[in-house]
Amino acid sequence: MPDPIYDVIAIGNAIVDVMAPCEDVEIAALGLAKGGMTLVDTARAKELYDAMGPAREISGGSAANTLAGLAALGAKCAFIGQVADDQLGEVFAHDIRAGGIAFDTAARAGDPPTARCLIFVTPDGQRTMNTFLGASQFLPAQALDENAIAAASVLYLEGYLWDPEEPRKAMRRAIAAARNAGRKVAFTLSDAFVISRHGDDFRALIADGQIDILFANEHELAALTGLDDFQAGLMQLAANVPTVVVTRSEHGAHAVSGGEHAHVPAQPIDKVVDTTGAGDLFAAGFLFGHVRGRPLEDCLTLGAICAAEVISHYGARPEADLNMLVAANVG
Amino acid sequence: MPDPIYDVIAIGNAIVDVMAPCEDVEIAALGLAKGGMTLVDTARAKELYDAMGPAREISGGSAANTLAGLAALGAKCAFIGQVADDQLGEVFAHDIRAGGIAFDTAARAGDPPTARCLIFVTPDGQRTMNTFLGASQFLPAQALDENAIAAASVLYLEGYLWDPEEPRKAMRRAIAAARNAGRKVAFTLSDAFVISRHGDDFRALIADGQIDILFANEHELAALTGLDDFQAGLMQLAANVPTVVVTRSEHGAHAVSGGEHAHVPAQPIDKVVDTTGAGDLFAAGFLFGHVRGRPLEDCLTLGAICAAEVISHYGARPEADLNMLVAANVG
Numbered sequence: 001m002p003d004p005i006y007d008v009i010a011i012g013n014a015i016v017d018v019m020a021p022c023e024d025v026e027i028a029a030l031g032l033a034k035g036g037m038t039l040v041d042t043a044r045a046k047e048l049y050d051a052m053g054p055a056r057e058i059s060g061g062s063a064a065n066t067l068a069g070l071a072a073l074g075a076k077c078a079f080i081g082q083v084a085d086d087q088l089g090e091v092f093a094h095d096i097r098a099g100g101i102a103f104d105t106a107a108r109a110g111d112p113p114t115a116r117c118l119i120f121v122t123p124d125g126q127r128t129m130n131t132f133l134g135a136s137q138f139l140p141a142q143a144l145d146e147n148a149i150a151a152a153s154v155l156y157l158e159g160y161l162w163d164p165e166e167p168r169k170a171m172r173r174a175i176a177a178a179r180n181a182g183r184k185v186a187f188t189l190s191d192a193f194v195i196s197r198h199g200d201d202f203r204a205l206i207a208d209g210q211i212d213i214l215f216a217n218e219h220e221l222a223a224l225t226g227l228d229d230f231q232a233g234l235m236q237l238a239a240n241v242p243t244v245v246v247t248r249s250e251h252g253a254h255a256v257s258g259g260e261h262a263h264v265p266a267q268p269i270d271k272v273v274d275t276t277g278a279g280d281l282f283a284a285g286f287l288f289g290h291v292r293g294r295p296l297e298d299c300l301t302l303g304a305i306c307a308a309e310v311i312s313h314y315g316a317r318p319e320a321d322l323n324m325l326v327a328a329n330v331g
Numbered sequence: 332m333p334d335p336i337y338d339v340i341a342i343g344n345a346i347v348d349v350m351a352p353c354e355d356v357e358i359a360a361l362g363l364a365k366g367g368m369t370l371v372d373t374a375r376a377k378e379l380y381d382a383m384g385p386a387r388e389i390s391g392g393s394a395a396n397t398l399a400g401l402a403a404l405g406a407k408c409a410f411i412g413q414v415a416d417d418q419l420g421e422v423f424a425h426d427i428r429a430g431g432i433a434f435d436t437a438a439r440a441g442d443p444p445t446a447r448c449l450i451f452v453t454p455d456g457q458r459t460m461n462t463f464l465g466a467s468q469f470l471p472a473q474a475l476d477e478n479a480i481a482a483a484s485v486l487y488l489e490g491y492l493w494d495p496e497e498p499r500k501a502m503r504r505a506i507a508a509a510r511n512a513g514r515k516v517a518f519t520l521s522d523a524f525v526i527s528r529h530g531d532d533f534r535a536l537i538a539d540g541q542i543d544i545l546f547a548n549e550h551e552l553a554a555l556t557g558l559d560d561f562q563a564g565l566m567q568l569a570a571n572v573p574t575v576v577v578t579r580s581e582h583g584a585h586a587v588s589g590g591e592h593a594h595v596p597a598q599p600i601d602k603v604v605d606t607t608g609a610g611d612l613f614a615a616g617f618l619f620g621h622v623r624g625r626p627l628e629d630c631l632t633l634g635a636i637c638a639a640e641v642i643s644h645y646g647a648r649p650e651a652d653l654n655m656l657v658a659a660n661v662g
Contacts, residue, residue, distance in 0.1 A: 020429075021650075054399070054426040054648055057388035068385070087418040087444070095385040098351075113418070317385060319352075 001182045002151070006102070007075040007291045008186075009152035011144075011171055012063025013136040013161055014081035014105075015115040016088045017276065019127075019314055020055040022120040027128055032120065037129040037160075037191050040118070045132040048118045057088075058315035059095035060117055061136075062190060063158035065277045065316045069284025069306050071100045072322040075291060078102035078148055080174075082167075084135035088114035095317070105143050108135045125272030125311065137164035141173050149174050150181035153291050154213070156283075159190030162198050175210055186213035188283055189220040199224055206240045213243040213290065215283050221246050243290070245303070247282050253300050255286070264300040267308035267329075277316025281306040285326075298330055305329050332513045333482070337433070338406040338622045339517075340483035342475075342502055343394025344467040344492055345412035345436075346446040347419045348607065350458075350645055351386040353451040358459055363451065368460040368491075368522045371449070376463040379449050388419075389646035390426035391448055392467075393521060394489035396608045396647040400615025400637050402431045403653040406622060409433035409479055411505075413498075415466035419445035426648070436474050439466045456603030456642065468495035472504050480505050481512035484622050485544070487614075490521030493529050506541055517544035519614055520551040530555055537571045544574040544621065546614050552577050574621070576634070578613050584631050586617070595631040598639035598660075608647025612637040616657075629661055636660050 027034050030051055040048065059068075067077040079096055083089030085107040092114060096103045115136035120128045139161070149155055155178035161167045178185050187205070189195060195202065202224060205211055214237060218230055225233040230246075237244045238256040247253045252265040285306035289299030309320050358365050361382055371379065390399075398408040410427055414420030416438040423445060427434045446467035451459045470492070480486055486509035492498045509516050518536070520526060526533065533555060536542055545568060549561055558564040561577075568575045569587040578584045583596040616637035620630030640651050 049425060052425075052429060054390065054429045055422075056646065057422060059385065091386075091388060094380060094383075098383060098385045315387065 004151055004153040004183070005076065006078050006148065006152035008067065008070055008154045008156050008287055009078040009080070009149055010063040010067050010156040010158070011080045011139070011161060011167070011174055012158035013061045013115055013133065014064065014083045014092050015061040015117050015131065015136060016092055017058050017060035017117045017119050017316060018049070018052070018055045019058060019119040019121060019274070019276070020053045022053060022122060024122050026051070027120060027122060032128045032130070034122065034128050035126050037131060037193065040130045040132050042132065045116070045118060045130065048130050052118060052120065056314065057091065058317060059092050060276070060316045062160055062188065062280050063156055064096055065280035066156060066284045066287070067101050068096070068099045068317045069281045069322065070288055072318045073284065073288040073326065074323060075288055078152065080105050080139070080144060082135050082139040082143065083107050084112065084114045085109050086113050088116060089135070104145065105139070108138060119276055121274045121276070121314070125275050127274055127276040129276070133164065137167065139167040139170055141166070141170040144170055144174055144177070146177040149177045150183065152183060154184045154186050154287060156186045156287065157188070159188055159194045162201065163194060179210065184212040185210060186215070186287065187211045188215040188279070189224060192219055192223045195220055195223040206237065209240065211241050213245070214241045215245050215279070217247045217249070217279060245286055245300070247279060253282065253303060255296050255300050257296050260296050262297040262300055264297060264304050267304045269308045269312050272311050274314045275311050277310045278307045280316060281310040281318065301330050302326060335482055335484040335514070336407065337409050337479065337483035339398065339401055339485045339487050339618055340409040340411070340480055341394040341398050341487040341489070342411045342492060342498070342505055343489035344392045344446055344464065345395065345414045345423050346392040346448050346462065346467060347423055348389050348391035348448045348450050348647060349380070349383070349386045350389060350450040350452060350605070350607070351384040353384060353453060355453050357382070358451060358453060363459050363461070365453065365459050366457050368462060368524065371461045371463050373463065376447070376449060376461065379461050383449060383451065387645065388422065389648060390423050391607070391647045393491055393519065393611050394487055395427055396611035397487060397615045397618070398432050399427070399430045399648045400612045400653065401619055403649045404615065404619045404657065405654060406619055409483065411436050411470070411475060413466050413470040413474065414438050415443065415445045416440050417444050419447060420466070435476065436470070439469060450607055452605045452607070452645070456606050458605055458607040460607070464495065468498060470498040470501055472497070472501040475501055475505055475508070477508040480508045481514065483514060485515045485517050485618060487517045487618065488519070490519055490525045490533070493525060493532065510541065515543040516541060517546070517618065518542050519546040519610070520555060523550055523554045526551055526554040537568065540571065542572050544576070545572045546576050546610070548578045548580070548610060576617055576631070578610060584613065584634060586627050586631050588627050591627050593628040593631055595628060595635050598635045600639045600643050603642050605645045606642050608641045609638045611647060612641040612649065632661055633657060
């Protein structure tokens with residue numbers, strides 16, 4: 001097996017986040033499910049945008065955010081995702097390349113436009129996401145560079161992208177390409193709604209030994225396993241997945257890998273400004289530790305540090321120098 | 332004269348800011364004039380964007396920023412400016428309308444695209460702006476709603492927009508419409524480069540008594556008057572302009588109006604994050620006090636409060652509740 005060129009290659013939605021603060025009463029008035037992610041069509045996206053206050057645009061997308069964190073820590077990364085040939089597509093492509101991440105998926109001509117996520121952020125820092133998938137859901141299997149996938153230590157897949165048909169096919173092909181090359185496959189469950197629609201697929205992949213590293217939060221863990229007991233759910237997954245990582249927001253995170261259990265508390269922060277990207281950046285820190293061969297508890301601590309940084313400001317991409325934060329906390 | 336419908340109507344560039352942090356060495360390597368504003372063409376805009384780190388997009392434009400501040404304080408405002416029929420144009424239009432500002436200028440079809448300003452922010456918070464004017468410079472005189480101008484207490488004009496030919500004609504027509512309706516005309520000099528190209532126009536407007544309220548910083552004051560001595564320059568302008576307001580960054584601001592002189596210090600802030608919009612928001616606070624009939628020193632204090640808020644975060648539009656800040660400081 002040749003040495004990998006990339007530490008992590010990821011397939012995910014190519015999304016620009018459109019973010020604005022709002023009050024809790026507005027969340028209720030707009031009929032939004034606070035804290036969740038909802039897919040919206042063109043008409044609903046327009047309705048919500050019209051109701052939104054002055055906003056800012058910051059590149060997002062779950063797996064892309066994770067790569068932004070990994071690249072900021074010094075990992076070599078590549079991204080596969082579909083933008084349209086429009087201004088928001090240029091914004092997304094600029095931001096990911098400017099972060100030092102290889103991105104070669106050709107922009108898609110014509111409608112629909114580049115994906116955007118309308119994010120309402122309440123005073124408690126909680127984000128409520130409304131995603132217009134646009135071009136992102138048309139990632140074709142042909143867009144995969146199987147040589148690049150075979151050349152990455154880890155293939156990282158975003159559960160959100162399992163929902164649309166074309167990218168799901170592409171991701172199945174990518175898993176086969178990675179496994180044939182002897183690489184690891186990491187998967188994040190993303191959201192309970194994805195599990196409600198595709199839980200059987202995920203359970204089959206896990207039972208079949210296709211997933212090496214699985215990321216979930218405690219709600220996704222319960223939804224996937226059907227077990228309300230946290231430890232029981234964790235152990236059920238750990239029986240079939242070499243490395244399982246489960247985050248519990250302010251209660252920290254747990255991992256089970258090769259029979260070893262580890263737990264870390266959440267990192268203290270002054271104020272939660274915007275939780276968008278917390279799970280994505282946790283995965284970034286953990287994966288960075290993993291590909292660098294760090295002890296399991298260090299991997300969790302790296303995840304907690306990166307998550308704490310991203311929730312201390314608006315936007316799901318890191319702003320502070322993650323390397324300095326890590327050096328100060330983990331060494 | 333009928334009661335005004337708007338407190339302030341403004342004509343300005345319709346720009347989306349593209350902002351990223353950078354180090355001082357990058358400013359030098361890119362050949363940028365730190366702290367200044369430079370107009371760039373398509374090729375240079377691409378070159379600079381390619382060199383820029385991961386960015387965020389926030390609506391900007393000098394006069395539009397001023398209106399955003401005024402509207403946040405509770406003033407009734409309208410904006411006239413030219414966007415293209417593209418995604419960044421939609422972003423600009425959304426953000427200004429979401430701030431409660433009337434905006435009816437029709438988007439312009441075809442090339443060039445909506446204006447953007449590539450802003451590099453150094454660790455000291457200083458912004459270095461590179462403006463691609465795009466559609467903004469094609470604001471036609473026909474786009475003016477002279478009834479709306481006649482219905483506003485103050486017409487506010489941005490010196491930046493004096494540079495391109497079509498908007499300059501439009502602004503001359505707007506000045507006539509406002510004066511014929513017995514309204515006040517406020518003007519901001521914007522930048523030394525505008526004065527170097529159009530100083531004669533500005534001096535003629537002033538000598539002719541066309542300007543009621545003039546905003547400048549100390550460098551623009553010196554460039555316009557040719558006087559290095561601050562007080563001498565201030566008094567020269569005050570001889571022909573009913574209200575002159577001059578900002579001096581961390582040294583506070585001065586105003587002369589109807590023979591009265593006033594000065595306020597800068598408001599203390601913890602950290603200057605990004606100076607973009609400081610002058611624009613100073614003008615917002617001052618104009619708000621002015622249209623509400625506040626004493627001259629209060630008008631300056633309102634300006635200083637709004638400027639301090641906007642330089643404490645990224646972006647040139649206010650984020651905090653300006654009314655609460657003002658109530659806590661001026662009452």
